[in-house]
Amino acid sequence: xxxxxxxxxxxxxxxxxxxxxxxxxxxxxxxxxxxxxxxxxxxxxxxxxxxxxxxxxxxxxxxxxxxxxxxxxxxxxxxxxxxxxxxxxxxxxxxxxxxxxxxxxxxxxxxxxxxxxxxxxxxxxxxxxxxxxxxxxxxxxxxxxxxxxxxxxxxxxxxxxxxxxxxxxxxxxxxxxxxxxxxxxxxxxxxxxx
Amino acid sequence: xxxxxxxxxxxxxxxxxxxxxxxxxxxxxxxxxxxxxxxxxxxxxxxxxxxxxxxxxxxxxxxxxxxxxxxxxxxxxxxxxxxxxxxxxxxxxxxxxxxxxxxxxxxxxxxxxxxxxxxxxxxxxxxxxxxxxxxxxxxxxxxxxxxxxxxxxxxxxxxxxxxxxxxxxxxxxxxxxxxxxxxxxxxxxxxxxxxxxxxxxxxxxxxxxxxxxxxxxxxxxxxxxxxxxxxxxxxxxxxxxxxxxxxxxxxxxxxxxxxxxxxxxxxxxxxxxxxxxxxxxxxxxxxxxxxxxxxxxxxxxxxxxxxxxxxxxxxxxxxxxxxxxxxxxxxxxxxxxxxxxxxxxxxxxxxxxxxxxxxxxxxxxxxxxxxxxxxxxxxxxxxxxxxxxxxxxxxxxxxxxxxxxxxxxxxxxxxxxxxxxxxxxxxxxxxxxxxxxxxxxxxxxxxxxxxxxxxxxxxxxxxxxxxxxxxxxxxxxxxxxxxxxxxxxxxxxxxxxxxxxxxxxxxxxxxxxxxxxxxxxxxxxxxxxxxxxxxxxxxxxxxxxxxxxxxxxxxxxxxxxxxxxxxxxxxxxxxxxxxx
Numbered sequence: 001x002x003x004x005x006x007x008x009x010x011x012x013x014x015x016x017x018x019x020x021x022x023x024x025x026x027x028x029x030x031x032x033x034x035x036x037x038x039x040x041x042x043x044x045x046x047x048x049x050x051x052x053x054x055x056x057x058x059x060x061x062x063x064x065x066x067x068x069x070x071x072x073x074x075x076x077x078x079x080x081x082x083x084x085x086x087x088x089x090x091x092x093x094x095x096x097x098x099x100x101x102x103x104x105x106x107x108x109x110x111x112x113x114x115x116x117x118x119x120x121x122x123x124x125x126x127x128x129x130x131x132x133x134x135x136x137x138x139x140x141x142x143x144x145x146x147x148x149x150x151x152x153x154x155x156x157x158x159x160x161x162x163x164x165x166x167x168x169x170x171x172x173x174x175x176x177x178x179x180x181x182x183x184x185x186x187x188x189x190x191x192x193x194x
Numbered sequence: 195x196x197x198x199x200x201x202x203x204x205x206x207x208x209x210x211x212x213x214x215x216x217x218x219x220x221x222x223x224x225x226x227x228x229x230x231x232x233x234x235x236x237x238x239x240x241x242x243x244x245x246x247x248x249x250x251x252x253x254x255x256x257x258x259x260x261x262x263x264x265x266x267x268x269x270x271x272x273x274x275x276x277x278x279x280x281x282x283x284x285x286x287x288x289x290x291x292x293x294x295x296x297x298x299x300x301x302x303x304x305x306x307x308x309x310x311x312x313x314x315x316x317x318x319x320x321x322x323x324x325x326x327x328x329x330x331x332x333x334x335x336x337x338x339x340x341x342x343x344x345x346x347x348x349x350x351x352x353x354x355x356x357x358x359x360x361x362x363x364x365x366x367x368x369x370x371x372x373x374x375x376x377x378x379x380x381x382x383x384x385x386x387x388x389x390x391x392x393x394x395x396x397x398x399x400x401x402x403x404x405x406x407x408x409x410x411x412x413x414x415x416x417x418x419x420x421x422x423x424x425x426x427x428x429x430x431x432x433x434x435x436x437x438x439x440x441x442x443x444x445x446x447x448x449x450x451x452x453x454x455x456x457x458x459x460x461x462x463x464x465x466x467x468x469x470x471x472x473x474x475x476x477x478x479x480x481x482x483x484x485x486x487x488x489x490x491x492x493x494x495x496x497x498x499x500x501x502x503x504x505x506x507x508x509x510x511x512x513x514x515x516x517x518x519x520x521x522x523x524x525x526x527x528x529x530x531x532x533x534x535x536x537x538x539x540x541x542x543x544x545x546x547x548x549x550x551x552x553x554x555x556x557x558x559x560x561x562x563x564x565x566x567x568x569x570x571x572x573x574x575x576x577x578x579x580x581x582x583x584x585x586x587x588x589x590x591x592x593x594x595x596x597x598x599x600x601x602x603x604x605x606x607x608x609x610x611x612x613x614x615x616x617x618x619x620x621x622x623x624x625x626x627x628x629x630x631x632x633x634x635x636x637x638x639x640x641x642x643x644x645x646x647x648x649x650x651x652x653x654x655x656x657x658x659x660x661x662x663x664x665x666x667x668x669x670x671x672x673x674x675x676x677x678x679x680x681x682x683x684x685x686x687x688x689x690x691x692x693x694x695x696x697x698x699x700x701x702x703x704x705x706x707x708x709x710x711x712x713x714x715x716x717x718x719x720x721x722x723x724x725x726x727x728x729x730x731x732x733x734x735x736x737x738x739x740x741x742x743x744x745x746x747x748x749x750x751x752x753x754x755x756x757x758x759x760x761x762x763x764x765x766x767x768x769x770x771x772x773x774x
Contacts, residue, residue: 013528026198026360036198037326038360041302042223042639047561048737049530062436064326064359067504069516084525087518103740104528109566109732110741112526125519 005058006159007066011085012077013102014051017148020173021075022053024152027169028161029057037064050081073158075151077134078102079119086122094128096154098147100135130154130193137188143178146185153189163190199363201356204327205294206231207363208334209264212290213371215239216256218249220609221638222268223303224357225296229266230641233650242641242650245576245609246271250278250293257291257347258383260374262338266294269310270575274610276313281385282347283317284393286400288374290341292334294350299473300500302354303637305556305575307499309474314349314451318401321349321451322413323429327361333413333448335366344400344407351450353473355430355500405452413448416461423510424465426458426478426489431471437503439510453481462487469494469510473501532561534738535755537703538630540677541601542569543734543763544684550599550691553586555579555611557603558637558705559630566735570601577602577610583625584618592624596691600627605635605643608658612667618696619668626690626697629660630677632705640708664698677701680762706755714756716771720748724768731760731769 008025012018022038029036034057041051054066068087074095076082082097089095097119106112115121123129134150141150149170156166167183174182199207205228209217217240219229233240243249246267253265267275272295279293295313298304314321322337324330330352337348381389408414420441427435428447435444445461447453462468462482469490470479479491494509495501507513532539542562545552546569554560554570555578563570572582579600587595602611607629618625635641642648647657664672671693673686683701690697704711718738727746731739738754741747748760748769761769 014530023198023360030196030198030362036360036362038198039355040200040358040360042226042358047530047533047558047637048528050528061361062433063503064355064361064430064433065502067437067502067516069504069518080525081528083521083523084528086521087516089519104526105531105566105735105737106526108737108740109735110729110743112524113743114526115523118521118523118525121521121523125521 003059005056005061007071008055008073008075008155009066009071009085009088010053010055010075011081012051013081014048016077017145018051018053018077021148021152022055024149024166024169024173025055025155026057027173028165029055031165031168032161034058035061037061039064050084052085073155075155077148077151080104080115082122083115083118089126092128093126094130094158095122095126096130096132096151096158097122098134098151099131100147130158132192134189137192138185141185141188142181146178146182149182149185150189153186153191154193157190157193196362196364198360199327200227200358200360201324201327201330201352202227202358203231204330204363205266205334205350205352207365208331209292209338210235210238211331211366211368212262212335212338213369214262214264214338216253216261217264217266218243218252219266220244220246220249220271221635221641222271222296223638224298224354225266225268225271225294226638226641227357228294229264230650232264240650242643244644246275247278250275250282253291253293254278254282257287257289258285259288260376261289262371263289263291264294265291267296268304269295269297269308270304270306272310272313274576279313280317283319284385284390284397285383286345286393286396287341287347288376290338291347292337292341292350293347294352296357297351297353297474299353305573307474309477310349310351311450311477312475314351315477318397319346319349319451320344320404320449321351322448323351323450324356324448325429325432325446326356327359327363329448330356331363331365336413344404346397346400351429353430401452405455408449408452408454409456411449414454414457415446416457417444417446418464419443421464422466423469424461424467425469425471426461426482427471428478429473431473431501434501434503434506435471438506447478450478453478455485458482459485459487471495471501471506529564530561531735531737532558533706534736534753535706535757537632537677537701537705538562539567539734539736540680540683540759541628541630541701542567543759544680544687545569545599545601548684548687550597551586551594553579553582553598553600555600555602555606557606559601559603566733576606577614580611580614580618580625580627583627584614584621584623587623587625592694595624598625599687599691600625602627602629604629604631604633604645604660607660608644612663615664615669615698616667623696624694626687626699629698629700631660631700631702634705634708636705636707640705660700669696669698671695671697672700673697674700674702677703678757678759680759716756716773718750718754718756718758718761718769718771720750721768721770722747724766726766726768728765730763730765734759734763736760
């Protein structure tokens with residue numbers, strides 16, 4: 001078993017399903033007999049604010065939170081959230097960005113501009129950047145809310161964990177009535193990330 | 195079998211395995227999931243109490259009657275429960291009682307970052323601090339034993355980072371603990387001066403025994419390693435220390451009150467340099483210093499916020515924080531917001547429009563304080579709004595009261611607003627009080643309360659009649675309005691503010707996130723012919739309306755739930771509705 005701890009930093013907007021995603025990834029690590037820690041944000045930040053959940057797994061994990069500059073992967077559900085938390089990424093880390101724009105209040109009110117090409121800027125700076133229209137793919141699979149699982153598919157391909165373990169975790173965590181859509185979305189993400 | 199559990203679920207499991215049969219709480223982030231999880235076990239009683247004081251009083255009664263009892267609250271909730279706490283610490287227990295205090299360094303969802311280890315010192319109460327979910331489970335079980343062994347309630351002090359982190363847990367078997375016998379024992383449980391005097395002596399005696407216990411308890415452990423630096427730490431900061439300094443010697447304290455003086459002295463003698471790593475107050479540091487031991491502490495760290503591994507590396511080893519990547523781009527902030535369709539938005543729109551002074555309170559509606567609604571002048575603690583408005587009036591006179599309102603949610607009103615309202619009526623105030631009744635405790639995740647008519651286990655119960663209660667207090671002017679009918683709300687507000695008598699306006703509309711909230715039969719859209727880009731609809735701060743900068747038009751987006759508020763604020767009839 002690898003001694004190294006893998007750090008996955010999941011960012012998005014409250015309500016986008018970051019919590020469920022961190023639970024799926026953590027479940028995969030549990031199935032693979034790793035030590036796992038997950039840190040979540042509940043409460044006030046969930047009301048449409050910027051949210052973070054963090055998954056760490058390896059032979060032995062101490063801190064439940066990832067150090068700045070130490071995330072192997074940032075999984076971003078929204079473009080500017082990827083940019084906001086980029087300081088947590090390792091210099092040679094990977095960013096997976098859902099090409100999705102959710103306007104924050106200062107943008108909706110016209111007080112600030114949304115930096116619409118920010119994902120391209122990140123890609124220019126970091127060679128290991130993946131940009132994907134996860135929301136569109138999820139929509140084709142039957143439900144836009146499955147965008148998070150499309151991203152899990154990309155992540156699975158990127159870090160080389162066995163897809164069947166991830167499908168097992170999805171089956172364990174996702175409610176039965178949403179399972180088929182989620183499995184389809186995961187497979188699309190996996191194919192896109194391969 | 196091992197599985198992932200958040201700290202809060204692990205505490206509930208620990209209490210269950212320890213044979214606890216009663217649990218009480220008032221919801222509050224980051225403590226809410228503890229008693230919520232506990233309520234799902236078979237054969238136990240759990241309740242949402244109206245507030246933390248009642249929760250601890252019910253807990254004390256259950257303990258005196260012989261049951262192992264769990265009481266949970268957030269850090270500021272312990273302030274509400276402080277009165278029974280300081281006397282129940284004298285009476286001691288019959289069945290073990292564990293009080294969980296969930297502190298919030300970093301203020302993720304709180305109004306302050308007080309350090310509740312201080313309560314342990316003042317109340318001569320043992321304080322136990324776990325550092326992950328397994329310890330949360332194990333220490334909770336042990337805390338019940340200690341509570342009975344030393345005849346005292348035990349505080350299990352956790353922080354948000356433990357409460358809401360999932361780590362691996364191996365669960366155990368439930369122990370069958372029979373109820374302890376109940377025998378009348380007035381000199382132990384009736385805190386008259388004569389009895390309390392003797393109980394105080396007993397408390398001091400048992401606290402001395404706890405000091406001895408602290409020296410040998412398995413809750414405290416030394417991890418001897420490289421002796422050039424020794425670190426005393428506890429709770430989640432232990433994990434940051436292990437991460438940052440894997441080679442350092444560590445004295446990990448699980449029992450943080452009372453401290454093991456000899457153990458600490460011996461540890462200090464064995465290391466070249468002694469460091470205390472603790473978030474918030476220098477509780478351990480000051481005691482260690484008082485014993486004449488040299489220690490590196492807060493002068494090197496901070497009294498503020500959460501710690502992290504990289505912070506410790508920077509402060510102790512001079513390793514700078516990573517600078518990150520230079521994107522050369524301003525990233526717009528994303529503050530939390532009231533949801534699209536939230537009934538509170540109508541209230542704060544009207545309050546801002548009328549330029550009223552607003553004494554606020556604690557709940558989702560506290561978000562009405564931030565831009566663009568900016569409709570709140572003060573928010574102190576749970577239930578403070580009504581008393582604050584009364585004080586403003588008594589300082590500045592009834593003319594000031596005619597442009598002042600108190601704003602309080604239904605759950606918060608039941609928690610601790612009622613006595614404030616009694617004061618207004620009793621002492622001749624003329625305040626206008628808005629009770630924002632959304633039929634739930636929304637901010638903490640939709641817990642029931644006495645006004646919803648449903649218990650923690652979703653059983654129907656008596657529904658507190660807030661209107662009848664307000665009338666019984668002596669308020670003659672009581673109005674009920676729909677907060678999303680803003681013209682009506684404004685009219686009612688004007689009428690009630692003009693009265694030289696107390697008034698209560700109940701703004702009644704269920705939280706939009708509650709299941710079963712009715713779906714509208716229409717959609718809202720912007721008529722581009724009529725929209726002149728005045729941004730009135732944007733200033734309500736709704737996530738369902740976007741301003742298109744280039745077109746200078748408002749646009750209804752996918753977040754809209756057709757509440758109709760923007761339709762009402764549009765002066766040009768540009769926002770319209772169509773049937774679905």
